[in-house]
Amino acid sequence: MKALHFGAGNIGRGFIGKLLADAGIQLTFADVNQAVLDALNAHKEYRVKVVGEDAQVEMVKGVDAINSTSEAVISKIAQVDIVTTAVGPQILERIAPGIAKGLAKRSDSGNTCPLNIIACENMVRGTSQLKMHVLKALPTQYRDWVEAHVGFVDSAVDRIVPPSESINSDPLEVTVETFSEWIVDKTQFKGKFPQISGMELTDNLMAFVERKLFTLNTGHAITAYLGQLNGHNTIRDAILDNKVRAIVRGAMEESGAVLIRRYDFDPAKHAAYIKKIISRFENPYLIDDVERVGRQPLRKLSSGDRLIKPILGTLAYHLPHSNLVTGIAAAMHYHSDQDPQAQELASLLAEKGPQETIAQISGLDSKSEVVTDIVKAYKAINKCAP
Ligand SMILES: NC(=O)c1ccc[n+]([C@@H]2O[C@H](COP(=O)([O-])OP(=O)(O)OC[C@H]3O[C@@H](n4cnc5c(N)ncnc54)[C@H](O)[C@@H]3O)[C@@H](O)[C@H]2O)c1
Numbered sequence: 241m242k243a244l245h246f247g248a249g250n251i252g253r254g255f256i257g258k259l260l261a262d263a264g265i266q267l268t269f270a271d272v273n274q275a276v277l278d279a280l281n282a283h284k285e286y287r288v289k290v291v292g293e294d295a296q297v298e299m300v301k302g303v304d305a306i307n308s309t310s311e312a313v314i315s316k317i318a319q320v321d322i323v324t325t326a327v328g329p330q331i332l333e334r335i336a337p338g339i340a341k342g343l344a345k346r347s348d349s350g351n352t353c354p355l356n357i358i359a360c361e362n363m364v365r366g367t368s369q370l371k372m373h374v375l376k377a378l379p380t381q382y383r384d385w386v387e388a389h390v391g392f393v394d395s396a397v398d399r400i401v402p403p404s405e406s407i408n409s410d411p412l413e414v415t416v417e418t419f420s421e422w423i424v425d426k427t428q429f430k431g432k433f434p435q436i437s438g439m440e441l442t443d444n445l446m447a448f449v450e451r452k453l454f455t456l457n458t459g460h461a462i463t464a465y466l467g468q469l470n471g472h473n474t475i476r477d478a479i480l481d482n483k484v485r486a487i488v489r490g491a492m493e494e495s496g497a498v499l500i501r502r503y504d505f506d507p508a509k510h511a512a513y514i515k516k517i518i519s520r521f522e523n524p525y526l527i528d529d530v531e532r533v534g535r536q537p538l539r540k541l542s543s544g545d546r547l548i549k550p551i552l553g554t555l556a557y558h559l560p561h562s563n564l565v566t567g568i569a570a571a572m573h574y575h576s577d578q579d580p581q582a583q584e585l586a587s588l589l590a591e592k593g594p595q596e597t598i599a600q601i602s603g604l605d606s607k608s609e610v611v612t613d614i615v616k617a618y619k620a621i622n623k624c625a626p
């Protein structure tokens with residue numbers, strides 16, 4: 241089997257690419273980072289440091305790389321059996337035209353072997369969104385062919401992979417936690433399921449996607465935002481601060497109450513899931529900056545993402561949400577010189593004030609009680625800020 245994986249970054253090299261290569265699949269990465277492309281093509285292998293109680297170094301071997309903006313992508317898509325992505329939600333639209341051209345070439349060349357495409361991004365049904373962009377870029381005469389031969393498979397992906405400490409000495413080495421989970425929607429495959437150890441199949445994907453995004457990522461983001469406000473640089477330092485930890489746990493429990501109602505999860509198992517996540521945030525072997533986890537605050541404050549979607553659930557079911565409100569208010573204070581979205585957020589706040597800003601970003605009604613609560617919490621943080 242052959243695979244093309246877009247995004248040779250942390251999760252690409254540290255998780256999805258590793259599982260594909262470990263399964264004996266011939267793997268090519270597509271990226272735009274020339275240094276990473278050159279290093280992959282020079283060495284054809286890289287180190288994955290799996291850190292935890294039982295630390296070990298594993299090698300990923302036999303890989304190569306192409307530029308994702310080059311014609312080579314089109315030829316690859318015409319030939320491979322599986323395409324995966326880990327590029328970030330905002331990049332899916334950018335890689336779609338190349339995928340569409342590749343699918344047209346595949347059809348023209350008479351390759352009717354099934355192809356499955358799986359986006360591994362932190363978003364709800366990311367592959368379905370990628371499909372929408374691909375179809376937009378695809379000449380209409382290929383649509384039926386694509387529907388018949390190409391599976392667009394949604395997935396949930398979970399492994400904490402911060403940038404490696406050895407980035408300067410080895411641009412390919414990646415440091416990952418021991419925990420990992422990749423769950424794919426088995427109802428969307430074309431042809432036989434690929435045999436990839438570590439890839440789990442489900443016919444109930446939405447429950448897994450929401451459980452992960454609205455528990456781990458909700459808690460992670462709030463840890464980052466409150467961590468920054470309280471002077472912490474890393475997720476571990478932030479979660480070890482009892483003030484931060486209480487709000488993070490409270491927010492995950494509030495979001496969890498929605499998930500338990502929506503998906504009929506077992507409350508005891510969900511409580512254990514939250515406990516495990518907090519211990520993952522505490523991982524002493526990973527250095528994960530609050531700036532990585534807090535990145536792109538406008539995305540994280542959008543209506544379907546980890547902060548707003550859970551609070552909408554609490555409103556629908558008339559459940560408590562005071563910790564989520566604090567988390568959202570903290571997100572509005574997020575600042576980073578490196579992050580264009582943090583700067584846009586700051587400009588919006590300066591121009592429109594907190595009430596209009598949060599309403600515009602999140603889609604919440606500016607006159608609603610919840611927006612009033614968020615603005616009150618935002619101003620209360622302002623008063624305490626050093
Ligand atoms: N790191 C994690 O802990 C983690 C865990 C689960 C899911 N994710 C998700 O995985 C995705 C990637 O996250 P990451 O942490 O690996 O980010 P990253 O920045 O380390 O990697 C992204 C990679 O995509 C590449 N890229 C950018 N534009 C591209 C393009 N047009 N074509 C091909 N490649 C392009 C970048 O050069 C980079 O190598 C995100 O959606 C993230 O939410 C990350």
Ligand SMILES: O=P(O)(O)OC[C@@H](O)[C@@H](O)[C@H](O)[C@H](O)CO
Pocket residue numbers: 362397398399400401456457460461532533534535536
């Ligand atoms: O990748 P983002 O920006 O959506 O979220 C930042 C982190 O919360 C995220 O990357 C986690 O580390 C990951 O989702 C763990 O599975």
